[in-house]
Amino acid sequence: MTSVSFITGFPGFIATRLLKKIARFHPFARFELLVHPSQLSRAKQELDRLVADGASPRERYRLIQGDITAKGLGLGSDDLTRLRRDVTHVFHLAALYDLAVPQDIAYRVNVIGTDHVNDFVRSLTHLQRYTYFSTAYVSGDRTGRIYESELDCGQSFKNHYEATKFAAEVNVQALREDVPLTIIRPGIVMGDSRTGETAKFDGPYFIMRFLDRLRALPVPYVGAGAAHINLVPVDYIIDATAHLAFAQEALDRVYHLTNPNPCSARETYEMICTALLGKKPTWTLPSSLIEASLSLSPLRRFVRVEKETIAYFSHLADYDASGAQQDLLAAGIHCPSLREFLQPAVDYYIAHRTDPDKLIPVR
Known part of the structure; x- marks a missing residue:
């Protein structure tokens, strides 16, 4: 079966680079890109650049207007039917990454938006992997050594960004028994x-x-x-995610993509x-x-x-990344x-x- 990846967050910086990497690693894959209407013009420009850079042909990519804060992702019935039948991999990157974001906006995008993506994921017929972008800072105000296996330890949070990303990951982790899942927790991306x-x-x-x-x-x-x-460079996040999202050993795993030193x-x-x-x-x-x-x-x-x-x-706080380091070592991927x-x-x-x-x- 042809790999069909559904990606939210395009044409954001990380989503665009991740798309380019996966397209080159998987030359026969197709991509369904969920784009907020306000970003459609920019998304078309980014896609034109990506195709011109060699990730062609253009027919591999479809831009879909939608909104994660709306039920059904704001998609029409024809799009939903096609996606539920065809999509094999989901990458959920769309979120507000602003430390000063107001609570109501952060909750609507980061929590409600993720819940809508979760509902979509559960409806897919041929899903092979759901890769969710969280953050290492779901640990909130915890101190000491923070492990990849930990999430809810009674912590409080320094801002609404951390709090809503934590709440969203709690809801994603609730899918673990029913959905093939990999959770990515980056450090501070440069x-x-x-x-x-x-x-x-x-x-x-x-x-x-x-x-x-x-x-x-x-x-x-x-x-x-x-x-x-x-601090971690964006290319490390991209290389690691593009590998882990398709690696069998990464199934049902949570990874700190943090700097080990x-x-x-x-x-x-x-x-x-x-x-x-x-x-x-x-x-x-x-x-x-x-x-x-x-x-x-x-x-x-x-x-x-x-x-x-x-x-x-x-x-x-220090973020243990033992699992990520172990599973990325064989692929020759390391954080500089x-x-x-x-x-x-x-x-x-x-x-x-x-x-x-x-x-x-x-x-």
């Missing part, structure tokens, strides 16, 4: 390890935006910075400062003071940093160290830091 390319400057890029504002001043450290910051927040901050500004920080601001200051929206907008980012500088991919990330930021499409507005 740009490509070789080119630095990324879709937007959020997450660790807020540090670069902050340092840009202070480049003429003596630069401070942010708190003690003892916590590990788990993360740097501390202080080391990470110092490395970014050196690569971006050519100098090291010389004094320290308490993280509590910075977090309190960022409660003031004018200051947030000036330094271009969301206050939710600061909590990760002091969050003492931050020192290997930080300079390309900084160089890409420098080249594109005025691009309005990449600058996430700070509210």
Whole structure:
């Protein structure tokens, strides 16, 4: 039977790169791409680029207008009938990945949207694998060693993003007895390890935006910075997912796609400062003071940093990735160290830091 993959989240950065990778690994596969109506024009452009890059012919790909927040994914009966008959693999990537997202919006997209995808998955006749993109940070405020086998440990959450991704994964894991499932939990995703390319400057890029504002001043450290910051390049996430989604050993497994050797927040901050500004920080601001200051929206907008980012500088959690490392080793897939991919990330930021499409507005 021909492999038919149904992918949500296209034309998002990770979904687009994953599609390209799978298309090359599986040259006879076909793809059904669920696209929100607001993204249809961009999706057509991305698909044209992908086909021109060699993932052709165009007939392998179908764009379907839909909405994960609507019942039946907002699809018509003809589309649903065809998909239920043909789809063999589902990749659910569509979500809101914003640490400052309001609760109601996060819940509607991340939880209700995932529930609708789950309902769709249960209706498929020939499903071979459902690959769901969660996040390592479903661990919330837990500290210490976090294992891939763990989920609900009574934790609280630092923001609505974490809380809703946790609730969504709980509902996905409830399918494990009935659905062939693989759950992917990435760390904090940065740009490509070789080119630095990324879709937007959020997450660790807020540090670069902050340092840009202070480049003429003596630069401070942010708190003690003892916590590990788990940064991974997007190409590692893509390579690992494209392998695990079709690997028999990954069936009914949960994987931390995290960096097995993360740097501390202080080391990470110092490395970014050196690569971006050519100098090291010389004094320290308490993280509590910075977090309190960022409660003031004018200051947030000036330094271009969301206050939710600061909590990760002091969050003492480490993500065990033993299962992922074991199952990816045979495929020759490994996560590079931050020192290997930080300079390309900084160089890409420098080249594109005025691009309005990449600058996430700070509210």
